[in-house]
Amino acid sequence: MRALNDPDSSGRSQLVREYEEALAITFDAPQAVAVNSGSAAIETALYAVGVTPGRSVLVSAAAPLPTLMPIIASGARIAFVDSVVDSPGMDPADLAVQLDKNPDCAAAVEVALWGYPLSHQEEVASLLAAARVPLIEDAAHAHGSTVAGKSVGTLGAIGCFSTHRMKLLSTGEGGFILTHSVELADSIRRYSRLSNLDGIHSARNFKPSAFTAAVGLTRLSAFAAEVSTRRAKAALLYQLLPAPLKREVGHIGAPNYYNLVVLVDDQVKASRLHLALRVAGIETDPVRFRYRPGTEHQITGQWARDCPNARRLVACAIQLPVGPTDDPVQIANSVAQAWNSLCE
Numbered sequence: 044m045r046a047l048n049d050p051d052s053s054g055r056s057q058l059v060r061e062y063e064e065a066l067a068i069t070f071d072a073p074q075a076v077a078v079n080s081g082s083a084a085i086e087t088a089l090y091a092v093g094v095t096p097g098r099s100v101l102v103s104a105a106a107p108l109p110t111l112m113p114i115i116a117s118g119a120r121i122a123f124v125d126s127v128v129d130s131p132g133m134d135p136a137d138l139a140v141q142l143d144k145n146p147d148c149a150a151a152v153e154v155a156l157w158g159y160p161l162s163h164q165e166e167v168a169s170l171l172a173a174a175r176v177p178l179i180e181d182a183a184h185a186h187g188s189t190v191a192g193k194s195v196g197t198l199g200a201i202g203c204f205s206t207h208r209m210k211l212l213s214t215g216e217g218g219f220i221l222t223h224s225v226e227l228a229d230s231i232r233r234y235s236r237l238s239n240l241d242g243i244h245s246a247r248n249f250k251p252s253a254f255t256a257a258v259g260l261t262r263l264s265a266f267a268a269e270v271s272t273r274r275a276k277a278a279l280l281y282q283l284l285p286a287p288l289k290r291e292v293g294h295i296g297a298p299n300y301y302n303l304v305v306l307v308d309d310q311v312k313a314s315r316l317h318l319a320l321r322v323a324g325i326e327t328d329p330v331r332f333r334y335r336p337g338t339e340h341q342i343t344g345q346w347a348r349d350c351p352n353a354r355r356l357v358a359c360a361i362q363l364p365v366g367p368t369d370d371p372v373q374i375a376n377s378v379a380q381a382w383n384s385l386c387e
C-alpha cells in the first residue's frame with residue numbers, strides 16, 4: 044500500500060490530491076475537497092458560505108441530529124422548515140414563510156435522507172436563489188443518487204458527504220465536499236487545512252490522512268457496482284412487500300437505495316410495526332438511532348415549532364435494508380410476518 048511508504052502520510056500527501064481528483068470525476072463536480080468526517084464537511088461548508096454566530100440557518104425539520112449539530116456548533120440559530128407531505132425535503136410554502144421571517148438567514152441545509160433525491164428540489168432552489176440564500180446539501184446518505192443525471196451533492200452551492208463505515212462509500216471515518224465554485228473551494232481548503240493559516244482567517248484541522256485517501260481510492264472503483272446492486276435489491280424487495288406497504292417515500296430522480304423507505308398510512312400502526320420489525324431483527328431508524336424530528340431534541344428546544352409533516356414522516360417511514368449482506372427475500376418475509384402480526 045502506497046500510503047505506508049509515503050514520507051508524508053498527513054493530509055498533505057499526494058494521495059489525498061489523487062483521491063480528490065477521483066471524487067471530482069466520480070461525482071462529476073469541478074471541485075472536490077476531502078475531509079476527515081461528514082460533520083467536518085458540514086461545519087466547513089457553513090463557514091465557506093459565510094455563516095457566523097447569531098445568523099440563522101434554514102433546515103428541514105426532518106433533518107437528523109448529525110445534520111443539526113454542525114449548525115449549532117457554528118453559533119447560528121436554527122430556523123426549522125416543515126417538510127413536504129411524505130418526503131424529507133423542505134415544503135416550498137413553509138420555506139417562503141420562513142425566508143420572510145428570517146431575513147438574516149445565511150444558508151439553507153437540505154438532506155437527501157435515505158438516499159432519496161428531494162421532491163420539490165427545483166422550487167426550493169429557486170426560492171433560495173431569489174432570496175440569495177446559498178443551499179448546502181447534506182448528502183451523507185446520497186452517494187450516487189442522481190436527478191436528471193446530476194449527482195445529489197452538486198445541486199446547490201456545496202455538497203457534503205460522509206464516508207463513515209455505514210455510508211455507501213466508506214473509508215471507516217471520513218468525508219468530502221463538492222462544489223462548482225473555485226472561490227468556495229478555496230475557502231473550504233483554507234478552513235479545513237491549518238497549514239493554510241494566513242494570519243487573517245481562522246481554520247481547523249479537518250484533513251484526512253494519506254491512509255484514508257488510499258482506502259477511498261480503492262473503494263471508489265467498486266462504488267458504482269454497489270449502487271446498482273442496491274437498486275436491484277430494492278426493486279425486488281419492493282415487489283415482494285405486502286400490498287399495503289407498497290408506498291415509497293416521495294422523491295424524484297434515481298435514489299442510491301441507502302435504504303428502501305416505505306410509508307405506513309396510520310401512525311399507530313406504524314409505531315407498532317417499528318417494534319414488530321425490531322423483534323424480527325430489522326432495526327428502523329427510530330429504534331436504531333432514536334431518530335425523531337429535528338424540533339424534538341433537547342438541544343434544539345429553543346428553536347422548536349410545530350412541524351406536522353415532519354412529525355408524521357418520522358413516525359410513518361419504515362427504513363428497510365438493501366445492503367451487500369441483506370437478502371431481499373428474507374427481509375420481505377420478515378416484514379410480511381411483522382405486518383401480519385399487527386393484523387391478528
Ligand SMILES: *Cc1c(COP(=O)(O)O)cnc(C)c1O
Nearest residue numbers: 080081082109110183205206207
Ligand atoms: C453520517 C451523517 C453525518 C455525519 O457524518 P460523520 O462522518 O459521521 O461525521 C451527517 N449527516 C447525515 C445525514 C449523516 O447520515
